[in-house]
Amino acid sequence: MDFALNEEQAAIADMAADFGRDRLGPAAIAAESTGIDRGLLTEIGALGMGAIYCAEDHGGSALSRLDAALIFEGLSLGDPSVAAFVSIHNMCAWMIDSFANDELRAEVIPGLASFETVASYCLTEPGCGSDAASLKTTARRDGDDYVLNGTKAFISGGDYSDWYVVMCRTGGPGPKGISTVLVPKGAPGLSFGAQERKMGWKAQPTAQVQFDDCRIPARYLIGAEGDGFRFAMKGLDGGRLNIAACSMGGAQGALTKTLTYMGERKAFDETLDSFQALQFRVADMETELQAARIFLRQAAWKLDQRAPDATQHCAMAKRFVTDAAFKVANDCLQLHGGYGYLEDYGIEKIVRDLRVHQILEGTNEIMRMIVARKLLADRGKG
Secondary structure: OOOOOOHHHHHHHHHHHHHHHHHHHHHHHHHHHHOOOHHHHHHHHHOOOOOOOOOHHHOOOOOOHHHHHHHHHHHHOOOHHHHHHHHHHHHHHHHHHHHOOHHHHHHHHHHHHHOOOOEEEEOOEOOEOOOHHHOOOEEEEEOOEEEEEEEEEEEEOOOOOOEEEEEEEOOOOOHHHEEEEEEEOOOOOEEEOOOOOOOOOOOOOEEEEEEEEEEEEHHHEEOOOOOHHHHHHHHHHHHHHHHHHHHHHHHHHHHHHHHHHHHHOEEOOEEHHHOHHHHHHHHHHHHHHHHHHHHHHHHHHHHHHOOOOHHHHHHHHHHHHHHHHHHHHHHHHHHOHHHHHOHHHOHHHHHHHHHHHHOOOOOHHHHHHHHHHHHHHHOOOO
16 A cells, blocks of 8 residues: 655645645735635636646546645645635536536636636525535526526625536426536526625635526536436535645644744743643644545545545545644644734634535535445445
8 A cells, every 4th residue: 555645646736735835825814805816716727726627628637536635735735715715616617527518518618727717616505505405496497598596505606706506406306306507607687695704714705696587598507407416416525525635734734834833932931842742732733634634535545446435435534634624723723822813823814714614515414424324324234
């Protein structure tokens, strides 16, 4: 069993880490007020990170899920909020590239790959979060069009993105009645709520996406009617790994800042790093992050291999990594004392940004349900 990254993977990790530290990091605090700079997204696209695991025929990079985990960890060393936004965009690009027909792929993927255009993922609704199969937004076929009605909530990129990948009901109740359509910004009947005021992820625009007799061409159906819930769940396997990777990068960045601070800050005429109790704490933090990183990369490998237990491992990794990373970031804030609570040190932002990772892409309670159901279904086998 080889745990080493190969030469190409190491280069990918270094490229993402350098961009995260050099380009995203210096702009991170300002971006909380100004939002994500489209110019930075274009730079990310130029580096091949706009359609990471899409096919190369329309500009994708055709990389693996493990490669993606390396990228999002590296970007998050600079700003987990922007990195997570890039992750959501990539999840949308992958769904279109994997399940749409060739004409739609050719129309949409090149712009997404270059980040000339941005995509948002629209599953959650005001009345159904974890119970996604009960969504109410409808899409009714009307000649050569679909007409959408309903509301999506907590949408990253709401009123910012150019394309909206929307899970909607074209059939009866339950998951088999759900389809996926692509809605362009500017479609008649498409509107947006006010920008949400959030605890973290403040750089990301977040708003309700509203459909009031919103009319789109029927050719914007992705795949076949009734396949949308399956597409959404498949997309979430990778999304969960990506958000875990964003947590890893954020927590590792917080620990790096903390180690620097401990070498500079003095108490009782000694630098903080000379106290054994504090040495033990940072040693435990690093150990937790290394364990989480190995778990994450194993889950990514399973998804790349299409292992039968890949979904279970993606859920376990998402739960374990996001919990461990948030604890490390929070402990880093504690080691900074009062300074950790100040914006200038960058720690409190990481804590705020990582907290939501335990909620989105399926709450960590839902991750436990996925794992438990698989365990109970498999008992007695073999």
